Amino acid sequence: MKNKTGKVGRNEPCPCGSGKKYKKCCYEKEKANVSNYETLYRQKYNIILKKEKDIQGIRHAGKLAVEILDLVESKIKPGMKTDEINTLVHDYTLKKGAQPAPLNYRGFPKSTCVSVNEVICHGIPGERLINIGDIVNVDVTPILNGYYADANKTFFIGKPGSDARKIVNVAKACLKKGMSQVKPGNTIGDIGWAIQTYAEKKGCSVVREFIGHGVGFEFHEPPQIPHYGEKGEGLELLSGMVFTIEPMINLGSRFLHILADNWTAVTEDGSLSAQFEQTVLVTNKGFESLTPFDL
Numbered sequence: 001m002k003n004k005t006g007k008v009g010r011n012e013p014c015p016c017g018s019g020k021k022y023k024k025c026c027y028e029k030e031k032a033n034v035s036n037y038e039t040l041y042r043q044k045y046n047i048i049l050k051k052e053k054d055i056q057g058i059r060h061a062g063k064l065a066v067e068i069l070d071l072v073e074s075k076i077k078p079g080m081k082t083d084e085i086n087t088l089v090h091d092y093t094l095k096k097g098a099q100p101a102p103l104n105y106r107g108f109p110k111s112t113c114v115s116v117n118e119v120i121c122h123g124i125p126g127e128r129l130i131n132i133g134d135i136v137n138v139d140v141t142p143i144l145n146g147y148y149a150d151a152n153k154t155f156f157i158g159k160p161g162s163d164a165r166k167i168v169n170v171a172k173a174c175l176k177k178g179m180s181q182v183k184p185g186n187t188i189g190d191i192g193w194a195i196q197t198y199a200e201k202k203g204c205s206v207v208r209e210f211i212g213h214g215v216g217f218e219f220h221e222p223p224q225i226p227h228y229g230e231k232g233e234g235l236e237l238l239s240g241m242v243f244t245i246e247p248m249i250n251l252g253s254r255f256l257h258i259l260a261d262n263w264t265a266v267t268e269d270g271s272l273s274a275q276f277e278q279t280v281l282v283t284n285k286g287f288e289s290l291t292p293f294d295l
């Protein structure tokens, strides 16, 4: 929050969102002549830029994430229960010496999220049957040697109808558009702007309640990466930042509700929703996907 002079008042809430007064929060740190961006981002935003050794670790976890998604793609069939996808992901992750981050994360009971049709995200694997014509998102986050990589894909089951084809293609293109904004000097807002502009041009909508996030040392780290926004808004991207981009795109309205299981997010109007997610590293030149798959 800024006053008329453009400065944040010492007694106003800190713009970092801590809920504390500015003078008790970031004011001191800003005064303390921060020598470089790395320190500034760590102290002010809790963003830890990744070093080469960390990047290697996340890249390794990311390769595994893509392998798991490839395995799911090769096995997913009509007639399967979503819990069978969970078993595949769980067993393969352990076989590779990794752990599935979703399991017991804030009480989540399974090792992957499986989100069918109108389910936006956080579908809990269970007895639901996968049918011909469905679209099914599978979201995986292996922890390998302490490093997290997060990725998801939406699969067609059999031959897709025109709505299914449309929403999956738009969601995929949205991730691609978002990723193409990733380079030092651009901002977090540029990513959301590119995604929102494209999705809405196609007559689709962007979910706002769930967003991308820093990742690597933990499942969810700062910064937050909204999939909507204004060009030039938000933090500047710095090389060494690692975060996900994971736009959830609805065929109808952007609104959602959460089922009684406290996890499953579904579209309010029952329309289809699709998502693709990758973990990206900001490099000097632009970006590198640490969970690379074709889009």
Ligand code: MF3
Pocket: 101, 102, 103, 105, 106, 108, 112, 113, 122, 139, 140, 141, 150, 244, 246, 277
């Ligand atoms: N993988 C999801 C994400 O992209 C988070 C799932 S949280 C869980 O951020 F608890 F449901 F696993």
Ligand code: CO
Pocket: 150, 212, 213, 244, 246, 277
């Ligand atoms: Co994520």
Ligand code: CO
Pocket: 139, 140, 141, 150, 151, 152, 246, 277
């Ligand atoms: Co994910």
